[in-house]
Amino acid sequence: MESSDETVETAGTSTGEAAGSSVAEQDWARASADPQYRAAVVDLLGALAYGELAAFERLAEDAKLAPAVEDKAQLAAMASAEFHHFERLRDRLAAIDVDPASAMEPFAAALDGFHRQTAPSDWLEGLVKAYVGDAIAADFYREVAARLDSDTRDLVLKVLDDTGHGQFAVEKVRSAIEADPRCGGRLALWARRLMGEALSQAQRVVAERDALSTMLVGGIADGFDLAEVGRMFTRITEAHTKRMAALGLAA
Amino acid sequence: MESSDETVETAGTSTGEAAGSSVAEQDWARASADPQYRAAVVDLLGALAYGELAAFERLAEDAKLAPAVEDKAQLAAMASAEFHHFERLRDRLAAIDVDPASAMEPFAAALDGFHRQTAPSDWLEGLVKAYVGDAIAADFYREVAARLDSDTRDLVLKVLDDTGHGQFAVEKVRSAIEADPRCGGRLALWARRLMGEALSQAQRVVAERDALSTMLVGGIADGFDLAEVGRMFTRITEAHTKRMAALGLAA
Numbered sequence: 001m002e003s004s005d006e007t008v009e010t011a012g013t014s015t016g017e018a019a020g021s022s023v024a025e026q027d028w029a030r031a032s033a034d035p036q037y038r039a040a041v042v043d044l045l046g047a048l049a050y051g052e053l054a055a056f057e058r059l060a061e062d063a064k065l066a067p068a069v070e071d072k073a074q075l076a077a078m079a080s081a082e083f084h085h086f087e088r089l090r091d092r093l094a095a096i097d098v099d100p101a102s103a104m105e106p107f108a109a110a111l112d113g114f115h116r117q118t119a120p121s122d123w124l125e126g127l128v129k130a131y132v133g134d135a136i137a138a139d140f141y142r143e144v145a146a147r148l149d150s151d152t153r154d155l156v157l158k159v160l161d162d163t164g165h166g167q168f169a170v171e172k173v174r175s176a177i178e179a180d181p182r183c184g185g186r187l188a189l190w191a192r193r194l195m196g197e198a199l200s201q202a203q204r205v206v207a208e209r210d211a212l213s214t215m216l217v218g219g220i221a222d223g224f225d226l227a228e229v230g231r232m233f234t235r236i237t238e239a240h241t242k243r244m245a246a247l248g249l250a251a
Numbered sequence: 252m253e254s255s256d257e258t259v260e261t262a263g264t265s266t267g268e269a270a271g272s273s274v275a276e277q278d279w280a281r282a283s284a285d286p287q288y289r290a291a292v293v294d295l296l297g298a299l300a301y302g303e304l305a306a307f308e309r310l311a312e313d314a315k316l317a318p319a320v321e322d323k324a325q326l327a328a329m330a331s332a333e334f335h336h337f338e339r340l341r342d343r344l345a346a347i348d349v350d351p352a353s354a355m356e357p358f359a360a361a362l363d364g365f366h367r368q369t370a371p372s373d374w375l376e377g378l379v380k381a382y383v384g385d386a387i388a389a390d391f392y393r394e395v396a397a398r399l400d401s402d403t404r405d406l407v408l409k410v411l412d413d414t415g416h417g418q419f420a421v422e423k424v425r426s427a428i429e430a431d432p433r434c435g436g437r438l439a440l441w442a443r444r445l446m447g448e449a450l451s452q453a454q455r456v457v458a459e460r461d462a463l464s465t466m467l468v469g470g471i472a473d474g475f476d477l478a479e480v481g482r483m484f485t486r487i488t489e490a491h492t493k494r495m496a497a498l499g500l501a502a
Contacts, residue, residue, distance in 0.1 A: 050320070056311070057323075060330065061312060063308060068352065069301070069355055069356070070351075070352055073341065076334050077334070079334070080334040083327050100321075101319065108320070
């Protein structure tokens, strides 16, 4: 089943960056006729769903480090938003007749590993992690949206729209660094460790999941060469570096 | 400022049980002119808000005990619902010009104490706690609604409407007891400990918070005598006992 047909489906809207990608012009019914594309999207939704559920769990736990009840409430609000993202992704998996638990299972080890390696030791580390995690997730959702059929893209963009709750952390981290510049060095190291761990777990997933990786490098949606996944990681890392600099942390 | 005026305010709807309570027939603007009533409601909203936030935190933590990702998601859904209850209550405190953190603070020790004393040691204990906690909270919201002005009652009933997420636990606990009847004895003891700890913390709060206790015993809303708070606890305990029996646990 070749999906090179260029017919524009009803729900297909342009996402700007999707030049040359025929999948972006198809809806799910059409695009999923290609079993490899279908497998890739199931992988993607499974990975994102488990990622959101794990993020919920860790943010809720990190909320315990909050010095005041308002701070706790803000991290809890973020956790709750992640849970609703999880619900959307899980419901989508169910709607396309996939068992959500089976779709998530292949990604549990990498995501649990990431969180185990990056348990914050205090409130500021928790804030930096919440902010960095939220921003990297938003970058990834934005990047991947262009490679998706119109229905899956709509879902991903809806989740993305409701992201950005980590912004509250910026003010708090910045004023903590102003009050005690030494903690800036420690937090910069911490942010670098978060990014390093995220990339190493992402590479583990890319190596293990053929269909997902092929989609990310453009093996299905034509117009991307093999180096594209590397460039995507580079773009996300650069955006992270800029954000850290803006936060007063040399990344 | 005596609040014995019988004029029915626009938003005042009957809640059945509110016979003789003139506060129930007033809206917030009128009822809160009585400073003691106002203090009682601020206490109540503060206690409920902290209770919901603490419940969010503990449920999210207990979700880690889940044997499967679907189970984890169900406890996380409950945690997220509690967080939205917290948001409603906090927003209401802010709307009546009360600092939510200050209103919550007096109840933090009792609620944290409850959760510290009742940390589940396994998934089944977590399920029983989620179910029991949810049901007792619903009973309390229902009981207290009748003592409130129409605006505060509307808020409490809206939160109550969105309660009952603990129901999923019933099926799981029941089948666990069927599979291994010995665990029924252990869980019955556990449920009794939960109720005992809840009552002892509630008594601590009642002893310390004059305005709230006076409202609960009907010192403001006339028509309740001094034994009413005791009877309320008794009704809630009886409902708990019935639920435990239905669950296969002799309470």
